[in-house]
Amino acid sequence: MKHLVVIGLVIPEPASTAAGHRMMQLIQLFSEADFKITFLTASNNIEFSEKIEIEKIEINNESFDEKIRNLNPDVILFDRYITEEQFGWRVSENCPNVVKIIDTEDLHFLREARRKAFVEKRIVEREDLINDIFMREIAAILRCDLSLIISEFEYDLLVNEFKISPDLLFYIPFLTEKIEESKTPFEERKHFVSIGNFLHEPNWQTVLKLKQIWKLIKKRIPEAELHIYGAYTSQKVLELHNQKDGFLVKGRANSVEKIFNQAKVLLAPIPFGAGLKGKLWESMQFGLPNVTSSIGAEAMHKDLPWNGFIEDSDEVFIEKAIELYQDENLWNKAQENGYQILDSVFRKDLFADSFMNKVSEISENLENHRTENYLGKILQHHQLNSTKYMSRWIEEKNKK
Structure with a gap:
């Protein structure tokens, strides 16, 4: 052997x-x-x-x-x-x-x-x-x-x-063995989510960016919350928690699959970094559309349509996040795009x-x-x- x-x-x-x-x-x-x-x-x-x-x-x-x-x-x-x-x-x-x-x-x-x-x-x-x-x-x-x-x-x-x-x-790249489509439909999902290990500086900067733009999203969708998950949550991250604003720091995720199957949209305005973004790969696997930056989506989808939106402008990012959250047809198409990306780019047998x-x-x-x-x-x-x-x-x- x-x-x-x-x-x-x-x-x-x-x-x-x-x-x-x-x-x-x-x-x-x-x-x-x-x-x-x-x-x-x-x-x-x-x-x-x-x-x-x-x-x-x-x-x-x-x-x-x-x-x-x-x-x-x-x-x-x-x-x-x-x-x-x-x-x-x-x-x-x-x-x-x-x-x-x-x-x-x-x-x-x-x-x-x-x-x-x-x-x-x-x-x-x-x-x-x-x-x-x-x-x-x-x-x-x-x-x-x-x-x-x-x-x-x-x-x-x-x-x-x-x-x-x-x-x-x-x-x-990351390897996907089997694509199992999510059984949780649009109407049974709610809230926005963000996730990332806080020992990784780009994840901290992503949360700071979300803190800046969240109130504008919350104003348009008052019932929505943003749930922030991440391992190694430091005091500076916990201090961003605000129940009144619906900006909720949740700490370490016990089950990414469960969280992603309950959420409606993943937000990932990643400002810098390299490699592939595991949170975006997992969002495709669990049928969760997302809005991210060009750095976030880099090298992840070839020329295939993204499973959501890729936006670097704060103003457009906000509009697309709201649109994806509210439009069921758009959301379903974005979810399907994610499954197509997994099959074409990340399938293990490739x-x-x-x-x-x-x-x-x-x-x-x-x-x-x-x-x-x-x-x-x-x-x-x-x-x-x-x-x-x-x-x-x-x-x-x-x-x-």
Whole structure:
């Protein structure tokens, strides 16, 4: 039996984060291909994590070397570029023939560029992309044998703008196994909803935007409420709660499916970010139309009609939210659009076999694959002579 070792930045929380859901989908793909799975992490987020077998590791500690040698995996999956920085050189030293894969989740340098432009109230320029995170993230991508890219926009950016070889990349979005149409009709639903893990800055900024525009929606639909859900709700989020205005902060969602099957419209005026938005993917699955921004819908629907509206103007966003909430025919069409997007863009069988075939192909031709990636060999050499000795120095310091 082949063996996959996942090095997780955190323990997956699929009920709380899109990243957690994504990681569990990848683990399932390997499990279905009869891989033994071992999950290693230095994280301690146990309470709401998925029930998987966890083995703890330490950063900057030589105990990892013996552990990874004993595990002797066929494939290593790094959870984002940060874990490759921390453990990649140790993996290469102790298991030189393992296939190294990064799940980027989203491109962190792109998210940072957009964050900076958002804070400075301007559009993103090309030079914003070439930030410190860009240097680190691209280096990690080049050091690995394959990087998983969740967004076609980000895949095209890497290939066309930054000339990363397509041989090193694999586009694989969220995966939908079965589309089951919601049985809760328009007339049985009520209220608006927003959801998002509050450790993620774009989600906090989304709620601040909703706080600004909600009173104008409430004025037009007095009976409506806006229910705000999200894990890791901080005090600053709780302080936005206002019963009189119908702006209700609910905290962690126990069941997204139940909440989405009761709500009428999802509001997601996402101001910046990268990758795919799990809340929008889930809204399609549970038959909940939405109004979002162009950043929110980026790379999620190809040229298909959106399951609601995509608007960046506050004034138009408000009008479309009201229109979608009140017009049953429009709402039903938006719901149907969501099911069509799931079937055309996210269906699991579009990606599962080709992904595992790609992993097998690299494994069987690993030496040639790495020979073609000469920049990766250069960066691997650099990392083994910089990151390695910094880590060794920290080890010795900790012993003292």
